[in-house]
Amino acid sequence: MSAWSQLVDYLTTAANWTGQAGIVHRLEEHAALTGVSVAIAAAIALPLGLTLGHHGRGGTLAINITNVGRAIPTFAVLTLLTLSPVGIGNTSTVIALVLFALPPLVTNSYIGLSEVDGEARDAARGMGMSGWQLFRRVELPLGMPLIMAGVRIATVQVVATATIAALVGAGGLGRLITDGLSSHNQGQLLAGAVVVAVLALIVETTLALVQRRVDPLRRLRSIAASRAVDVT
């Protein structure tokens, strides 16, 4: 039987969707791990990145943290945590996921704020805005697209990393893949791969849309674009 018909077989068998090892339960585990990790990471990284960006300090740290994050293998962190006193289970997974979600969040919120047009900042100061008002009413809205880009990158990364967690026995959709491999069940293996890929793409597209929506200059830009078309 070809790989694809095994995949279709697996996906069309109702029993594969239910129960502890079913697709629905694995999806729930995956969503819970992702949601908790992104929330914790955002609670740590956003205040840090935004504060650094508002004061225009710590740029080197904020930028380089992403490069450091890239060099550290997820699998290594997961293995080390599992062998550490934290042990096997959700705590290890969440710690690893949070660690990998921090860099894009810090970097993007820092850049989002520090790249705000100096003239806009001067104008706000000239209008008598305090530091907090400047942050809340000028920097934050203008930096929002980049901050959201950080949230998008971090979330997509966490969705992908949560899959790797199956290599150290954690739950989530990656388990369909590792279980499928160890039981020579190609249908399950492919089903896991397809569901993970589709989930990652849905998250990416949805958050990319949100990112566009939160751009306060979105309307201005489209007006400018339409005017430019009119001129030519």
Added chain:
Amino acid sequence: MVLPAAGDCLLRNAWICGKYVSTRRDTILADLRQHVILTVVAVVIGFLLSVPLTLFVRRFRRAEGAVIGLTSILYGVPSVALFAVLVPFTGLTARTVEIGLVTYTLVIFVRNNLAGLDAVPADVRDAAQGMGMGSTRMLLRVELPLALPAILAGFRVATVSTVALVTVGALVGTGGLGQELNDAFSSYFKAEALTASVLCVLLAVVADLLIVGVGWWLTPWRRGRQT
């Protein structure tokens, strides 16, 4: 009673253990070698494939949206899923890992190549044309040198992320140092886990520095300037 275990880091299952490194040197070196080879092959093939694709997009601009969109979708597929999808076709082999790795490096290179070439100032292009350069000569003599920093940045990102990603290849049995991590996890062997992790990060740092060095050598006009 004398317990020989007291001083033996292997029996204590210590995180740092010189005895582990000295007794298992051959295995560690073999996995390190596989790790380096997997990385180099993925980076080189990814770059070679990115060249025609970059030129294609520059020649047919209308294809840009489609190519960038498709490569972004591929890049968005988590590595575990990508390796898994390939298993029914290429089996539990190094080829499965290599195809997966090349997919990611290819995307990084195409994006950076295009960004570098597109950033060449229009007046420089006009000047080259005014000097009578054809499109091929302009590409090789003007655009390529100017795009080199961006292309090298692509090499850095592709290499460092591939070094980290190779470990996931352990899923299908070819993971370089990832094999050590896999083994350490299943046998609860701390020294093996820490040694493999440290080697992975060191390898990434060394590779990154090498590329920075090559970039310094290839772009003498940028020396002394901050990168």
